[in-house]
Amino acid sequence: MKTNAIFSVKLRPVVLALLLAVTLSSCYSVRIVSRDGEPEKKAVSSDAGFYRDKVAHRQDTTITLNPIQSDFSLVDPVCPYGFYSVEYRVSLGQALLNMITFGKVKKVKIIYVCNKDC
Amino acid sequence: MATTTEEKKVSYDTIHRNGPWPVEVLYRTRLASRNASADTRSDALRRYNDAGEEIQRLLQACLDDPKKPRFRAYGSSWSLSKVVHSDRMHFNAPMNVKIPLETDDLHSNTRYQHENLFFFQCGNTVKEISRQLKKTGKSLKMSGASNGQTIAGAVSTGVHGSALKAGSIQDCVVGIQLIIGPKPEDRVYLEKASDPALSDGFAQQLHCRVIRNDGLFQAALVSMGGFGFIAGLVIEAEDQFLLKRYTKHIKPKDALKLAQTLDFKNSAFTIDGEKHPDGSGKTPYHYKLYINPYNQKEDYLTEIIYRHPYRTNYPKPQPLVEKFIYTDMPGWIAKLVTVDFKRIPKLMKLMQGTLFPKVDQVTEGTLGEIFWDTTIKGNSAGFAWAFGVDQSNATKAIQLFIELANQKGPVPGAIGVRFIPATQATLGFTKFPMTCIVEMDGLQWQPMRVPWGKRKSGLGWRKRQMPSMKAFEKEIVKGLQKAGIPFTWHWGKNCAWEHPGLVKHMFGERMEEWMRYRSALLRPETAHLFSNDFMDITGLSAYTPPDSEMPFS
Numbered sequence: 313m314k315t316n317a318i319f320s321v322k323l324r325p326v327v328l329a330l331l332l333a334v335t336l337s338s339c340y341s342v343r344i345v346s347r348d349g350e351p352e353k354k355a356v357s358s359d360a361g362f363y364r365d366k367v368a369h370r371q372d373t374t375i376t377l378n379p380i381q382s383d384f385s386l387v388d389p390v391c392p393y394g395f396y397s398v399e400y401r402v403s404l405g406q407a408l409l410n411m412i413t414f415g416k417v418k419k420v421k422i423i424y425v426c427n428k429d430c
Numbered sequence: 431m432a433t434t435t436e437e438k439k440v441s442y443d444t445i446h447r448n449g450p451w452p453v454e455v456l457y458r459t460r461l462a463s464r465n466a467s468a469d470t471r472s473d474a475l476r477r478y479n480d481a482g483e484e485i486q487r488l489l490q491a492c493l494d495d496p497k498k499p500r501f502r503a504y505g506s507s508w509s510l511s512k513v514v515h516s517d518r519m520h521f522n523a524p525m526n527v528k529i530p531l532e533t534d535d536l537h538s539n540t541r542y543q544h545e546n547l548f549f550f551q552c553g554n555t556v557k558e559i560s561r562q563l564k565k566t567g568k569s570l571k572m573s574g575a576s577n578g579q580t581i582a583g584a585v586s587t588g589v590h591g592s593a594l595k596a597g598s599i600q601d602c603v604v605g606i607q608l609i610i611g612p613k614p615e616d617r618v619y620l621e622k623a624s625d626p627a628l629s630d631g632f633a634q635q636l637h638c639r640v641i642r643n644d645g646l647f648q649a650a651l652v653s654m655g656g657f658g659f660i661a662g663l664v665i666e667a668e669d670q671f672l673l674k675r676y677t678k679h680i681k682p683k684d685a686l687k688l689a690q691t692l693d694f695k696n697s698a699f700t701i702d703g704e705k706h707p708d709g710s711g712k713t714p715y716h717y718k719l720y721i722n723p724y725n726q727k728e729d730y731l732t733e734i735i736y737r738h739p740y741r742t743n744y745p746k747p748q749p750l751v752e753k754f755i756y757t758d759m760p761g762w763i764a765k766l767v768t769v770d771f772k773r774i775p776k777l778m779k780l781m782q783g784t785l786f787p788k789v790d791q792v793t794e795g796t797l798g799e800i801f802w803d804t805t806i807k808g809n810s811a812g813f814a815w816a817f818g819v820d821q822s823n824a825t826k827a828i829q830l831f832i833e834l835a836n837q838k839g840p841v842p843g844a845i846g847v848r849f850i851p852a853t854q855a856t857l858g859f860t861k862f863p864m865t866c867i868v869e870m871d872g873l874q875w876q877p878m879r880v881p882w883g884k885r886k887s888g889l890g891w892r893k894r895q896m897p898s899m900k901a902f903e904k905e906i907v908k909g910l911q912k913a914g915i916p917f918t919w920h921w922g923k924n925c926a927w928e929h930p931g932l933v934k935h936m937f938g939e940r941m942e943e944w945m946r947y948r949s950a951l952l953r954p955e956t957a958h959l960f961s962n963d964f965m966d967i968t969g970l971s972a973y974t975p976p977d978s979e980m981p982f983s
């Protein structure tokens with residue numbers, strides 16, 4: 313009984329931290345894919361799944377808006393022929409950050425694939 | 431100007447992780463930029479010819495190297511065999527010029543219609559080609575089950591679907607532009623003497639000498655990269671059409687009878703809406719079977735597709751949402767299979783929904799829409815076997831394969847069966863009047879000794895071992911040989927390629943014919959340049975001094 317109590321007291325912060333880390337980093341993602349597009353392919357396949365054969369570009373940045381700014385566009389410099397796919401990932405932590413900063417700090421995590429020059 | 435980047439000491443892998451294999455130099459060539467002020471055709475010709483010069487520069491560099499490295503072009507890396515691997519490899523997917531042909535470009539004796547001929551550079555994918563053809567209301571005659579291969583890659587191994595009348599992809603080709611070395615005369619435009627397509631004048635615009643020779647053309651079609659660098663191909667297309675696809679359960683008895691006869695008119699299996707007025711079944715455009723080899727009580731699944739005239743008002747067949755399994759899942763399954771391979775049949779039953787198409791679906795679309803994108807699922811390595819037999823041996827071969835899978839396995843894969851009419855390519859594996867391709871796609875496995883197994887009377891515990899992939903491939907080859915069933919094998923798929931005399935067994939005299947044409951076209955040093963380990967192992971790389979009967983040499 314005693315040892316159990318010690319365990320729970322000692323372990324509680326660790327368990328909580330672990331839970332928090334898992335929950336905050338757990339994310340969901342949405343990917344939109346062009347039906348008729350042709351993705352830019354890698355010369356040598358690597359990675360797993362969807363991006364195995366495609367050249368994937370990653371945007372991992374934080375955008376801070378000032379009080380009079382409401383939204384933003386990310387301007388893509390690398391896909392002159394448009395996008396084949398765009399995947400937006402957001403974790404609970406990022407959503408919380410957005411909420412507690414009243415929408416002024418946004419962590420952005422995007423993976424996108426360009427269309428091949430056809 | 432086209433520019434090439436070189437990466438040294440690279441580890442190359444296929445899309446299904448059949449490698450990795452070491453590569454001394456990996457080249458990637460980017461085309462010259464477009465000139466917006468030039469007209470489309472002259473700009474396409476300029477960029478195409480410029481890329482050809484760049485390839486010749488790379489070939490010269492290989493020949494100048496005292497180590498005499500070998501060179502091989504590749505496309506989308508969809509081949510699972512080592513057919514693609516070499517010392518120096520050239521990634522040509524970005525080389526996708528489309529040269530518009532004019533009426534004047536056609537040969538004066540051609541039987542082709544100008545509006546059906548198209549010139550594509552090697553790196554155009556099947557999807558790009560379908561999209562390009564659609565712009566003028568045209569379509570490829572057939573394709574594989576998906577659309578990601580480059581045209582040169584697909585033709586070089588002999589990609590097929592299950593189109594009962596349309597043949598394989600190389601059978602849509604009517605002209606080939608090859609680069610067979612660094613010299614000016616090494617730019618060659620090749621077509622059949624009996625069936626010319628384009629004029630000498632057009633070939634001159636590609637800076638090519640023209641060879642019109644039926645035998646050489648047929649040998650160069652399915653060449654696995656061994657006849658030099660395919661710079662471009664002339665394709666015959668046809669008017670756009672619609673395909674109506676049904677997925678249905680079919681009784682094994684009916685399925686096998688159809689496999690043996692392809693007599694849809696007198697079959698018990700019919701599809702409502704695809705019948706003649708007398709109620710008998712129509713012959714479909716495509717007939718494919720899916721079989722779970724470990725459940726013989728279960729009905730098979732068929733994908734049966736009928737051809738209809740094109741119209742615009744049809745719902746697009748591609749799904750709006752595609753769902754994927756967890757990336758790690760195939761990896762776990764592969765591990766589970768390794769530990770306890772006897773669970774494979776149960777796993778297959780569980781996974782049936784992801785292995786086979788959904789049953790009782792009806793969709794309609796163009797060829798490019800029906801045979802659409804494939805996305806690689808998960809992180810584990812895959813294998814694919816595909817052997818071809820004469821249709822008259824279809825039932826025997828399917829049953830033999832199912833028996834092998836049950837007796838020597840189980841192995842983690844599902845069976846597919848497709849049908850393709852004879853190809854004109856000398857080494858096309860769809861060589862029978864009607865070839866039945868029996869195939870299995872699945873997860874690669876590593877055999878592991880399991881200490882539990884059948885008890886052998888008096889001898890204690892016998893160790894029951896899962897065969898290695900290689901061992902199982904050998905079992906299939908030996909099984910077919912023992913049963914006296916003549917067969918071929920898909921060049922781009924896994925096989926016991928090192929099995930002694932395999933290619934000779936499969937192709938007989940055609941093997942020597944192919945090698946003679948290759949030797950007549952190439953010089954000893956370029957024959958070496960365009961060989962690789964795969965060709966050495968299969969006995970295809972040997973150079974035989976040219977034949978005086980072959981005037982083009």
Ligand SMILES: Cc1cc2nc3c(=O)[nH]c(=O)nc-3n(C[C@H](O)[C@H](O)[C@H](O)COP(=O)(O)OP(=O)(O)OC[C@H]3O[C@@H](n4cnc5c(N)ncnc54)[C@H](O)[C@@H]3O)c2cc1C
Nearest residue numbers: 505506507508509574575580583586589590654655660922
């Ligand atoms: C998801 C998937 C689905 C498949 N479906 C089918 C199917 O339905 N039917 C079927 O028959 N096969 C199928 N295959 C096998 C595959 O289509 C073939 O192996 C095809 O050859 C791959 O084309 P690629 O562009 O990837 O060529 P690669 O695999 O890159 O190369 C294939 C061969 O072509 C040669 N080559 C490529 N470009 C050139 C060039 N410019 N000049 C000279 N040689 C060249 C290479 O040297 C090599 O020998 C499938 C494979 C996968 C991974």
